[in-house]
Amino acid sequence: MIHTENLSKTYRMGEVEVQALRDVNLEIKDGEFIAIIGPSGSGKSTLLNLLGCLDKPTSGAVFIDGINTGKLSENALAEIRREKIGFIFQQFNLIHTLNALENVALPMFFAGVGREARLKKAEELLVKVGLGDRIYHKPSELSGGQQQRVAIARSLSNDPEVVIGDEPTGNVDTEAGDAIMDILEGLNRDEGRTIIVVTHDAEIAARAGRTKRMRDGKVLD
């Protein structure tokens, strides 16, 4: 379970301060599929980055399974990102020198999983997202939708309880977007993973179990 307590984030750019997040209190239960919608600049990405332990709050805290992540060392946070959370970016963010298989295996490499086991699991994951015939392709040889599916496979490689997607369908066409949502839905329905997705698209948001709106750094009820 993830919950936040008065989570706030202020960006400072020289003289200017931007309050991207204001006292957010949010609770996400295990196995939930939650969609967060809101206009651009409302703080959705900021919130997800904090939930995914990619960034530190200015004040307040994120609790994962009851642990205050603000009290953890950098190494411990890296471990949480690696083991408990799968993060999917809008821009896919694959390593372009590595092929699909190696990209998917990378988090397992960081976790110290042996080569054989790693590549086997990576291949299974690629088959699962429908890319069994593309495992040796470099990201540049894949379409946007295919790249995003590789990224999903990568996010699953260490079996995380939570998958976080920051506009995962934002850079792909509708058809590919539907395929991506199908996969995420399946992860939630069939495997019981917690899914947190940010989206612009009301239609996509409708597929989630619960929807939260954001405006001006606040989560509305």
Add this chain to the structure above:
Amino acid sequence: MKDTFLLVYRNIRERKTRSILTMLGIVVGIAAVVAIMFISYGMQESITEQLSEMADIIMVTPGSVELGSFGELGSFTERDLKDVERISGVKEAAAMMGEMQEVEYRGEKVMVEIVGIEPRDMDAVFGETVKLEEDGDSGTSASGRELRENDRKACQIGYSVANDYFDYEIGVNDRLTINGSKFRVIGVLEEQGGFRSNVDAQIYVTKRDAVNIFDTRDISSIFVRVRDIGEAEEIADEIEDQIDDNHKLDDFTSAMAMGGAIEDLKSIFSVLQVFLLAIASISLIVAALGIMNTTLMSVMERTHEIGVMKAIGAKNRIILFLFLMEAGVVSGIGGVLGCIVGVIAANVISFGIYTAFDVEIAVVVKLQVLLGGVAVAMIVGILSGLYPARKASKMSPVEAVRYE
């Protein structure tokens, strides 16, 4: 580990041109150091080899051996020689008579240094190194024979005397006229060069003949070999005292132990070596800056990638390791290539010196220098990569991912 290499390899290959340029810096630096080491080892070895045979020698000459003192030099007597022989620790003492004399060959007259010596003393004076010239192509097995006690009007001649001094080459059994008397050449000596080049320019006759040519019994120098090189200095002092005593003069005799001079030469040589290495090291420093620059650029360019890797769970340590490894691999390969180029360069330099100055310097390749070269390259590379690699590992994942 293998996968880390793979990752690193991909990154190096991705930026091939720059990696190669960086590597080139290391190659040049290491090659310079390695080549200098090998050449100077070679020099050291040939000097030591040539000199070690002379280390037990004491040269006894009248007057101080300072250059430019052309005044009337004294000479030694048979009694001086006997006294020197009696000093304990002296293994052999050989009297030598030397004078410049007019030598005529086929009507051509040249001044050559004539040395009179007892044939049985020749081995003591020359040791193992001076041999008769091998005369392979003309069919005769060797160039003559050595001087014997009962030879009369016979001489052995140095290599330059035989080949360069006169318009016509002189060979065994040719006849020379020395100071009016006819001498038969019974042997031509092998070319010496280096520290013994004086031998090439001399003509050797028996002491008895020398007495006749020079019309004196005076001994111009005494050549001493000692039993123990460690005692050479003391024995030299004793010889000086003894002969000065005989002649009732102060500072009449100069006895120079070659061993000391050799040590001086060696230490001058090691200073030179350090100096050359210091110069070569500058190129290594330049190479280090190159690596640092490359790694920094690599970090900058890959900021986004580092962010992604951290976002999916890479610990700082792994990022640090990846970048250090990249620097280490580039510089390690550079080190290996540098060693190869260094060995080639050393041989080219050695050949160049040989063709230009006719001085042979062997290239001494030592395994520990090669291993050291690669190690130094890698250490330099890794140290230079440390700052940029730390910088990379400390980046915040969000900031880095946002960076495009």
